[in-house]
Amino acid sequence: MDWFYIQGILMLAGINLIAVLGLSLLTGFTGLFSFGHAGFMAIGAYIGALMTVSPTTTPAGLGLPFFVGVIAGGLGAGIVSYFIGRITLNLKGDYFCIATLGFGEAIRLILNNVQIFGGSRGWPGVPYKSTLPAIILVDVVAVLFLANLVRSRHGRNMVAVREEELAAQITGINVFKYKMIALVISAVYAGVAGVFFAHYMTFLQPKMFSLTKSTELTIIVIFGGLGSISGSVLGALILTALPEVLRAFEIWRLVFYGAAVILIMISRPKGLMGGMELSPGGIRKARAERKARLEAQREMKQAQEGEIRNA
Amino acid sequence: MAQFLQQLINGLSIGSVYALMAVGYSLVYSIMNFSNFAHGGVIMLGAYFGFFALTILKFPFVPSFLVATLGTTALAILVERIAYKPLRERKAPFLYFIISAMGASILLENIVIATIGPTFRTYPQIFDRSPITWGPLAIGRLDLLMFFISAFCLIALILFIEKTRIGKAIQAAAYNIKACALMGVNTDRIILIVFGLGGFLAGVAGVFFGMKYTVYPQIGNITTKSFIAAVFGGLGSLPGAVLGSVILGTLETLVAGYLSSQYRDLIAFVILIGVLIFRPSGIMGRSMEDKA
Numbered sequence: 001m002d003w004f005y006i007q008g009i010l011m012l013a014g015i016n017l018i019a020v021l022g023l024s025l026l027t028g029f030t031g032l033f034s035f036g037h038a039g040f041m042a043i044g045a046y047i048g049a050l051m052t053v054s055p056t057t058t059p060a061g062l063g064l065p066f067f068v069g070v071i072a073g074g075l076g077a078g079i080v081s082y083f084i085g086r087i088t089l090n091l092k093g094d095y096f097c098i099a100t101l102g103f104g105e106a107i108r109l110i111l112n113n114v115q116i117f118g119g120s121r122g123w124p125g126v127p128y129k130s131t132l133p134a135i136i137l138v139d140v141v142a143v144l145f146l147a148n149l150v151r152s153r154h155g156r157n158m159v160a161v162r163e164e165e166l167a168a169q170i171t172g173i174n175v176f177k178y179k180m181i182a183l184v185i186s187a188v189y190a191g192v193a194g195v196f197f198a199h200y201m202t203f204l205q206p207k208m209f210s211l212t213k214s215t216e217l218t219i220i221v222i223f224g225g226l227g228s229i230s231g232s233v234l235g236a237l238i239l240t241a242l243p244e245v246l247r248a249f250e251i252w253r254l255v256f257y258g259a260a261v262i263l264i265m266i267s268r269p270k271g272l273m274g275g276m277e278l279s280p281g282g283i284r285k286a287r288a289e290r291k292a293r294l295e296a297q298r299e300m301k302q303a304q305e306g307e308i309r310n311a
Numbered sequence: 312m313a314q315f316l317q318q319l320i321n322g323l324s325i326g327s328v329y330a331l332m333a334v335g336y337s338l339v340y341s342i343m344n345f346s347n348f349a350h351g352g353v354i355m356l357g358a359y360f361g362f363f364a365l366t367i368l369k370f371p372f373v374p375s376f377l378v379a380t381l382g383t384t385a386l387a388i389l390v391e392r393i394a395y396k397p398l399r400e401r402k403a404p405f406l407y408f409i410i411s412a413m414g415a416s417i418l419l420e421n422i423v424i425a426t427i428g429p430t431f432r433t434y435p436q437i438f439d440r441s442p443i444t445w446g447p448l449a450i451g452r453l454d455l456l457m458f459f460i461s462a463f464c465l466i467a468l469i470l471f472i473e474k475t476r477i478g479k480a481i482q483a484a485a486y487n488i489k490a491c492a493l494m495g496v497n498t499d500r501i502i503l504i505v506f507g508l509g510g511f512l513a514g515v516a517g518v519f520f521g522m523k524y525t526v527y528p529q530i531g532n533i534t535t536k537s538f539i540a541a542v543f544g545g546l547g548s549l550p551g552a553v554l555g556s557v558i559l560g561t562l563e564t565l566v567a568g569y570l571s572s573q574y575r576d577l578i579a580f581v582i583l584i585g586v587l588i589f590r591p592s593g594i595m596g597r598s599m600e601d602k603a
Contacts, residue, residue: 033406035413087588094346097409098542099587105535106580113573211535215413222410251425258418265411266397 007132013240014135015196017233020220021142022189024232027221029150030182031162032089033097036104037190038213040077042206043107044191045198046117048073049126052199057125060116066129070138070195077191078184085183089176104214111206122205129199138196142189146229147279149185158182159227190217212254219261224272230282231273313447318568319561324454326560327461328523331516332537333544333552334465335387335509341485341547342505343399345408349390351534352419353510357383357517358526359423365435372437380514387510388503390415399502423528432526457519464515465553468508472549477504485547532576536563539583545596554594 019041026032048069053061088099112120149155157178160168169175198204224235243253264271276286332354339347360382364375394411438456442449472478483491484501492498520533537556544555559579567575586593 031406033409087584091587091591094340094344094405094409094546095542095587095591098346099584101535102539102580102583102587106577106584109577109580113577212417215417218410218413219417251421254417254421255425258414258416258421261414262394262411262418265403265407265414266394269403269407 009241009244011130011132011135011200013237014132014139015130015193015200016217016220016240017139017236018135018142018196019190019193019217020224020232020236021139021146021229022186022193023217023221024224024229025146025149025158025189026182026186027218028226028228028232029155029162030158030179031165032179032182033218034100034104034186035097035211035214035218036100036102036107037186037217038209038211039100039104039107040081040187040190041194041197041213042111042209043080044073044077044194045204045209046111046123046194047076047191048195049123049198049204052127052129053125054127058116058123066127066199069129069199070192073195073198074188074192077194078188081184081187082180085180089179089183101211101214104209105211108206108209111209117204120206122203122207124203126198126202126204128202130196135196138192142192143229143233150229154178154181162227216257219257222264222271223260225270225276228271228273228276230278231271231276234272234278314568317448318564320448320450321454322561322564323557324451324458324560325564326557327458328516328519329537329540329556329560330465330553331461331512331519332534333541333556334468334549335513335516336538336541337544337547337549337552338505338509340541341549342481342488342502343395343408344547345405346412346538346546347509348409348412348538349394349415349419350387350509350513351530351538352416353383353387353390354513354517354520354534355423355526355528355530356386356419357514358521358530359427359517360514361518362432362434362521362526365437376515376518379518380511383514383517384507384510387506387513390419391502391506420528427528429528434522434526437522453519453522457523460515460519464512465549468512469549471508477501481505536576536579539579543582543586543593545593548593548595551593551595 019037023034023037026034050058050060051062051064051069051072052066054063055061084100084103088096088103091099111117117123150158157168157173158181160171160173161175161178165175194209197208201208220235220239221232223239224233225231239257243250246253249256276282332350335350335354336347339345339350357379361375361379364370364378365372368375368378370378394415395408398407398411438452440451442451443455444450472481480491480496480501481504483494483496484498488498491501516537517530520530536559540556540559541552542555543559544551544553559582562578562582563575566578
């Protein structure tokens with residue numbers, strides 16, 4: 001276990017975390033499920049790589065600095081998600097999930113046929129630019145932005161949409177607008193994650209962004225707990241690092257994922273952190289809730305005993 | 312013209328297998344209002360059950376076929392009991408069902424990868440490969456059998472649902488499961504029967520798919536397309552699922568034949584997106600209302 005190896009794992013976890021945080025806003029706080037965010041990662045990865053690859057290796061490459069790639073990748077994914085949102089966010093229930101699944105797969109299949117990116121054979125020669133400090137910096141900024149957004153008026157509106165769409169609409173929340181904001185932000189996050197991923201792997205292949213990847217991101221959000229940013233952080237760290245620690249069980253990793261998802265759904269649908277936050281305020285809130293619950297139980301018990309005595 | 316007819320025949324034969332798969336998605340959706348993504352895993356295991364019955368147990372074709380279909384029937388019911396029943400009892404929102412279904416699908420696929428291995432396996436040859444020719448047209452014997460057995464299964468299913476008492480109960484549950492339970496129908500049993508039926512057809516589809524192509528754990532690509540066919544036809548509608556599958560199968564072979572096989576997979580997703588934009592309820596589906 002040398003430092004280089006650990007650093008690699010941490011970088012992968014950090015990259016996953018960026019995408020997971022975005023999805024956490026969409027799924028955990030706004031209540032929309034996506035099975036297509038690997039598609040947004042792919043868009044970010046390919047646009048970002050297009051910006052930084054030197055023109056000598058790929059004719060279309062621009063050879064620009066890395067941060068331009070990051071911004072372009074995030075923006076590109078955001079713009080695409082806006083147009084996708086325009087046509088799919090009005091869909092009810094299952095149909096939005098199905099639509100994201102369709103778009104995610106369509107993006108992958110289109111990339112398979114784009115010859116300047118090497119098609120399905122893949123695209124080597126992306127410069128190695130992702131560094132651990134840069135990833136951590138982006139993670140911190142991403143968490144801070146999200147934490148503030150969630151606590152703002154806009155964040156509360158999103159939670160209202162998640163809890164009861166119809167009621168939210170009746171109280172005057174523009175449901176479509178808030179769904180759109182959540183979708184675009186989550187896509188920008190996924191796009192940025194894609195850029196870092198591309199410049200970490202130095203090789204891109206549409207296969208990397210399959211339905212399995214999208215599902216994995218969603219699973220991390222659920223595992224960490226819907227509606228909890230710290231849950232998403234823990235989820236991304238644990239679920240990316242765990243299979244590395246248990247290298248011998250690599251092929252069983254996804255078996256474990258599948259079983260864990262079913263188990264969480266049937267026993268603890270709130271996930272690891274479910275609506276709680278690991279922050280001073282969050283802990284205080286959790287303790288206050290626990291105290292209130294215990295008190296309510298005690299009162300209930302006293303009332304019951306009273307009833308028995310009265311009888 | 313002959314080439315067009317030939318493509319049409321090929322399209323119908325693949326479309327009929329899609330239909331067997333798509334009906335399973337639609338049946339469950341009609342009762343429980345969620346997309347049972349685990350269905351793809353059940354189909355995949357059906358292909359493996361048939362394969363191992365033929366090669367390791369050395370059964371003849373018909374008993375192997377029975378082993379596969381009974382196996383998938385049991386498996387579909389098992390998935391329902393483990394992954395969905397606790398959610399039903401808790402009256403969980405439909406999103407939990409989808410996530411649980413995704414989990415089950417990942418679980419089934421990866422158990423196969425971890426135990427049997429990710430390699431492609433080819434079914435032993437059972438039917439004569441020489442096609443039946445009729446003028447300039449040629450039909451594979453397997454394709455013909457596939458088409459007739461699929462058609463037979465689908466007609467039997469529709470008759471079962473239209474004509475029998477249990478079928479009536481399924482229709483009633485699809486219309487309104489709560490009212491149906493109030494009328495004294497054991498809805499738990501109806502759900503069991505629906506999963507069993509879907510599982511049975513998944514077995515049939517799995518074996519045929521394995522015979523026509525190969526068996527491998529990531530068969531999910533194909534089952535996703537059959538799911539799209541079900542959406543295309545209108546989730547929850549059985550005739551819709553059949554129609555959607557036949558159209559999708561035909562379009563795919565036409566695109567592969569006239570444009571490029573590269574775009575064959577893309578057409579399904581283009582159709583999916585088009586349907587969702589212009590008519591989310593599909594060709595024959597009921598329009599979805601938010602029941603809030």
